[in-house]
Amino acid sequence: MKKVTRRDVLAGGAAAIASTALGQSEPGKDAGIERVKKQLAQPVSAEAEKILASSIRSNEGASAARLRFKLPENSEPCFVYPVTPAKPREAK
């Protein structure tokens, strides 16, 4: 069970907490951990790797939890891409 972090509490992430009640991680054997480690310039400590396993599971939990809240079909994200016109070509 991932320890409850401050952000979990502050974000009211009850869903994230509940969904991380998973089995113990096995550092080194988890493909997700290896994938993340390959992206880093330096090896992480054993302690960091242990927490990394837990963090990845927590994130997977969040990824699963959000599916429980279905958004309306075709709803738009809260940003709009602003098209920028080109500068007029100068006549020679």
Added chain:
Amino acid sequence: MNPFGSITELSRGLRARKFSSVELTEMYLQRLATLGTEHRAVAELTRELALAQARKADETPGKGSLHGIPFAVKDLLSAKGTFTRWGSPGHSDQKFDFDSTAVAKLYAAGGVLLAKLAMIELAGGGNYDVPWASATGACLSAWDKTRWAGGSSSGSGAATALGCCAYSLGSETSGSITCPSAFNGLTGFRPTYGRVSRHGAMALCWTLDKVGPMARSADDCALVLEAISGHDPADPSTLKDRLNLRHRGSKPVIGLLKEDFRGGKAVDCQKAYENALAVLRKLGYETVEVAYPSMPYGLAVGLIVDAEGASAHEHYIRGPRFNELADVNQVAGFAAALETKAVDYLWAMRFRTEALKANAVWEKCDCIFTPVFYGAAPPADKPFSETWGEVGGGDGGPANLLGWPAMAFPIGFENGRPLGGQVIAPAMREDVCLKVARDFQKETDFHSRRPPGA
């Protein structure tokens, strides 16, 4: 010279030539070097810059209330000629050759920059779990050196409460102004998203970050916010609407959420909350029970922090100094966040549109009053996973997700340590936050009390 003087009092003193800006600055520099440093609130003293600015302020006519007034800023705001280390051991050499917009505006108002203040490394975006998640170690509460000052604007909270500056700037993605304000007995103003330019402020989340004042009163926060707010072409998220802090309309109706008070165990907080309501009702405020629509606001905030934080700091996360982060939880958190799925982030950004339904709460009230937390500051020497259970509470609603403003201010004490309440208002209605907080502070003195030994 009163180190706890309000901005108005200090300004009057300067204009009446009771003291000079140089003298005021020297006093605050001394306090930062002693008290502020003892509490680990200081990232860097900007002594030479401050004295040069103070001399110039003394030589030029006053432009407004902030002229000649010394301030300090969270060390995520760039200021030319200073280090801007973001609280991160891995950014120890970092400097920017430009001033952040917020700092530049305070300079233009005649302000004097005393120091860069301690913060949680990278604003805690990697999901920090310990008070010492900072290059400067655990910042200590102004009221109790065994307790944490809160975060991520830790130094802004402690230094301002200790009378080490007239006011400070902090920032908030999700709690980083209100938390240290509550734990240090300060008044902190988290403005509407986009009210203050983020140009020159370290990005954790482009769509959630807000820069705001932390001071010893609602009035002081208002003065500072007026100076730093405004549209900035360098930050496309800034609002074109001008800030208007003059409250318009009738007395706000205050919405009250269903408060659990940690299953009734947060006795001091419940008492402080009920006393605060009694004060407000005596002033003629009506209250009404309200509730946010039940939606996963916190889940969305977490996904946004992960995706945007990992992207904003991707170069560092993948770089050779990443392991230097002080909190191993942050190493794990930021690394794991590299794997945040695009569809999850986009769900959160689509959810944000859906979450606008929470604006329905404003059909019943004009603001919401709620404790910042149910407990006072936790111990500074233990992880939050061991101690946060004794704090509890926290706004689990849509305020940060939807960019709503809030003002946090002290409402009582628990074993001699401050407790904070907050007034949350609809987007762009900072005037409502100010009206309620100001009225409360006219009737009470929690905001005027001083930490022991300060």
